[in-house]
Amino acid sequence: MTTITVEASELTRKYGGRTAVNDVSFSLNKGEVLGFLGPNGAGKSTTMKMLTGNLAPSHGSVEICGINMMEKPKDAKALIGYLPEQPPLYRELTVDEFLTIAARLHRVSRQHIRKAVDIAKQRCGLTEMGKRLIENLSKGYQQRVGIAQAIIHNPMVVILDEPTVGLDPIQIRDIRALIKELGGEHSVILSTHILPEVEMVCDRVQIIHKGTMVFNGDIDVLKQQRHGSRLLLGLKQAPAQEVLLSIPGVEAIEVLKDNLFRIRHTPGAVPTEALIQAAVSQNWGLFQINPDQTSLEEVFVQLTFQDAAVA
Ligand code: ADP
Numbered sequence: 001m002t003t004i005t006v007e008a009s010e011l012t013r014k015y016g017g018r019t020a021v022n023d024v025s026f027s028l029n030k031g032e033v034l035g036f037l038g039p040n041g042a043g044k045s046t047t048m049k050m051l052t053g054n055l056a057p058s059h060g061s062v063e064i065c066g067i068n069m070m071e072k073p074k075d076a077k078a079l080i081g082y083l084p085e086q087p088p089l090y091r092e093l094t095v096d097e098f099l100t101i102a103a104r105l106h107r108v109s110r111q112h113i114r115k116a117v118d119i120a121k122q123r124c125g126l127t128e129m130g131k132r133l134i135e136n137l138s139k140g141y142q143q144r145v146g147i148a149q150a151i152i153h154n155p156m157v158v159i160l161d162e163p164t165v166g167l168d169p170i171q172i173r174d175i176r177a178l179i180k181e182l183g184g185e186h187s188v189i190l191s192t193h194i195l196p197e198v199e200m201v202c203d204r205v206q207i208i209h210k211g212t213m214v215f216n217g218d219i220d221v222l223k224q225q226r227h228g229s230r231l232l233l234g235l236k237q238a239p240a241q242e243v244l245l246s247i248p249g250v251e252a253i254e255v256l257k258d259n260l261f262r263i264r265h266t267p268g269a270v271p272t273e274a275l276i277q278a279a280v281s282q283n284w285g286l287f288q289i290n291p292d293q294t295s296l297e298e299v300f301v302q303l304t305f306q307d308a309a310v311a
Contacts, residue, residue, distance in 0.1 A: 003029065005064065006064060007028075008061075011023070012060050019211055023213075024208065028157070028187050028189065031183065033180065033188040034189045035202035035205040037208070039193060039209065039304055042209050042304075045161055047191075048082075051080075051189065052077070064156070065156055079156045081106075082158075082159045082161075083158075085165070087146030088149075093133070094133055094134070095129045095145055106155075108153050116154070120152045123151065124147050125178070126141070126144055139167055139171065140170075157186060157187045158188045160190050176200055179201050199223070202219050203218070207303055207304065209303065230265070232288060234258075234289070235279060235285055236284070236285025237284050237285045247271050247274050248269065250265055250275075272289060
């Protein structure tokens with residue numbers, strides 16, 4: 001049985017007269033990593049703040065494991081670990097001191113604090129860093145401390161706002177591996193504007209644009225959109241276009257450079273085999289045939305800038 005850990009219904013937030021988040025609804029299951037994706041200013045942080053009870057929605061509600069955030073904020077918040085975009089670190093403290101305070105703030109019972117600190121450090125690769133001052137750690141390690149404070153009370157839901165911003169590629173790789181691992185035991189919501197991050201780490205993805213959800217689905221569905229219904233075909237001695245168009249499934253042909261053609265085909269009727277057979281039997285000099293992938297970036301731009309393209 002799946003357990004719903006987060007249920008957001010019709011979340012809306014206005015700043016003055018401007019709507020920053022408009023009617024966003026979704027649910028999250030235990031063990032899922034959800035990527036919350038959108039360009040800067042799309043409304044990601046505003047949504048995160050409403051999910052964590054740090055900002056009241058103008059309309060709509062949040063439930064964490066069935067507990068309403070507005071009605072029982074303390075109980076709902078106890079089930080959440082949150083790493084804001086600016087990690088709340090006391091840089092003049094050691095890692096152990098800071099995590100001990102974080103454990104107290106999260107109401108971990110006194111006799112369990114030491115164990116909780118040890119477990120969080122171990123999970124975040126900080127075991128050797130306990131006595132180090134936070135200000136002397138690299139940004140990647142500081143981010144680990146930020147994640148450690150978010151999971152110190154073993155919450156059901158971990159919410160991370162842009163956790164890899166400002167890190168170098170190796171630190172990014174490590175933090176992503178850590179997030180993926182956290183997804184095994186907790187539900188994770190990860191906000192980011194980096195597409196490969198979502199592809200590597202998340203099971204599900206939601207794309208928000210100008211405060212409105214424009215995509216909500218499985219990461220595989222998003223990846224499938226990349227494949228589209230196009231082939232790249234290279235023929236040294238290409239026949240007339242009508243000949244290619246007569247092959248079942250072929251809908252349109254675009255001539256690219258160097259004897260290369262982009263073939264658009266009916267979805268679900270990939271004409272690869274028919275094209276190869278025709279090319280071989282009629283000596284078209286076939287030198288290339290492969291799916292023409294759209295990059296995830298293109299899919300993202302198609303989803304988020306459709307109105308800009310029309311304008
Ligand atoms: P993101 O996290 O996706 O970059 P934000 O949630 O920070 O987006 O912002 C969404 C929109 O709301 C932006 O247009 C931003 O300028 C506006 N906004 C965010 N916080 C405030 C605030 N405290 N007061 C007024 N406008 C805000």
